[in-house]
Amino acid sequence: MALLKIKNLSVKSGENNKEILKNISLEIDEKSIHVLMGANGSGKSTLAYALMGISRFKVTGGSVIFLNKNITKLSIDQRAKMGMTLAFQEPAIFEGISVQDFLRAGNKKISRKKTEEILSLIGLEPKKFINRYVDQTLSGGERKRIELASVIALKPKLIILDEPDAGLDIIIYRELYGILENIKRETKASILLISHREEVGLIADRATFLRRGKTICSGPFRPVMRKYCQSLKRKEICLKTMPCLKNL
Ligand SMILES: Nc1ncnc2c1ncn2[C@@H]1O[C@H](COP(=O)(O)OP(=O)(O)OP(=O)(O)O)[C@@H](O)[C@H]1O
């Protein structure tokens, strides 16, 4: 069943009225990982912000249906309460806040035991990290994990992640994908994952390919990936970096 349905969504920038997204349509299944792919500037982050209801962007047509409810006109807060959450492309640093407090910032009811469970889920040893500060002393990979932990603490139904794999080296992003699979399994949430990496196919269920603000195709991961690779004239590179795509 679809958790989220986007129907013919068009979006303008509120600042200069420039149309960024035109007639975007896609569906995200329950308990699935849906990858949003496309070149730089194709509109991926804009779609993420518009889905979350960030007021910088204006919906000029179409609709967003979440949990069978039309949420096109709802505020960010209302969407968050319904279980939608977004992690931004640029990770935030919260100087002076402990990991424990950071995880409880969005959900005060969460117990210490639960925060420890969440840290285990994202692969950090609770005892070592629960009293650390969310600052520069954490490595890039640890900060990414703690950000994911804070998202899980909100008990979301849909997690939108804007390029969580950007800037990570090969070992860490493979770990990240493992963590995302854990999150899908343990929280039963769906993940809309914005990513440029072909290797995301290791965990993706379905995908949507955007180009210049339009949906080129949307469906099972492999055919969408094939179209994306062809459009980039990068099929050879894709096959080299990802042998499991060989049968495309
Ligand atoms: N406020 C704005 N005013 C005008 N144009 C904007 C605004 N915000 C985004 N754009 C433009 O909309 C297009 C889509 O931007 P967006 O950030 O959604 O792309 P993206 O697919 O996330 O790219 P990247 O892979 O580089 O993160 C770009 O051409 C961008 O310059």
Ligand SMILES: [Mg+2]
């Ligand atoms: Mg972006």
